[in-house]
Amino acid sequence: MARCWSIHQLDVKNAFLHGDLQETVYMHQPPSFVIAKSDTSLFTFKHGDDMAYLLLYIDDIILCTSSDTLRDRLISHLKIKSPMSDLGPLNFILGISISHTPSYMLLSLQKYAQEILERAGMGTRKPAATPTNTNAKRSADSGPPVADPTQYRSLAGGLKYLTFTRPDIAYALQQMCVFMHDPREPHLNALKCILRYIQDTVDHILHVYPTSTLRLIT
Template identity: 40%
Template structure:
């Protein structure tokens, strides 16, 4: 199995999937009777509480319609704003200042670093449905050890951006096109201190965004081509894992996966490696 918390069952034309997170369970399938039998079995063994159709799971809100399903973390986002006193703040159009590069030298150390750490941790969880803040939060997460007032100001800008659209999330159409494609990019030598680059990618299943990441690369890249190639490699690994996961969900992808990159030299290296 691609995901150790996912359990599936194939029985003729019916399919059943069970996703477990500690004591929370999601059940999906093509046969309602099979789902009912499973819930009865679990109730006899563990005394479960059936909450009905999916509408709230681990802080993620789900809204179903005939057109598809929309997920967001509006309640969670509003709780973050209220806890930090930003419910009445003036909204910001962007989660960070364009071109801003944070470092660990400017500004003074804040007196209560645990406040910053807790806030960044909550923002990291919010990126589960908010890819638009992923890069800004990734930058802030690098300074949880010794946060400074400049980092706190940058975090407050993220909060003001969330204030403008706390209910923003992701929409997944009911009849998606099962075409998998990925987009890869990197920001060469982004980190001022270590000169490490940033990998960024997003992967779509049809029109649905199903995976994304912004992460500092493990080693220093000597050129933009090398940084782009490392980003391509990370994206390829994620695509391969998603193919395994979709196969477990009885939705195997047989067509070639398109992977897009805007660096010609990196694509040339990648093509040579694939030969």
């Protein structure tokens, strides 16, 4: 974003992976295949002033290049190796909706958040103004165990993915994930507080702005 490079999305055509099989198939790697010590999914290219970054997730590719000419050239080379479709500027990947403006990028998981609320059966519960009560004291053995620990873990895990575009719930959720091994009723109530907060802010999206420096800060 800092250099206003183009970001395109490609999709590798793997229709054969989605066929309906009548029998169970077990596969093993060929003898010549060596498992790498690192699972590389980010690839870089640099030649003179030309630079490109390619991010691969299964059959989805995000390609960021320093020029449109380089982008078209790389896509042509990739299509020689595997049939793929150029989906144009990046706008949706892994459930995340992406919008671009001249000044910033917008990331949204609104549809995913609504699905979590439906799965939790929140309905028309009273919304919460904040994701957590900072004054509440919770311990591992506070209150009776929840009736369905699996549901608690499922909702907490689902909310974990939502933090990619909703960092405002990250702290509150982290506090509840501590009790996933043995969730109690007060923990479930706190988790529902996060859900009620999301219900009130389901249209919130993450704004990503370019910076004047290209340093990676963690």
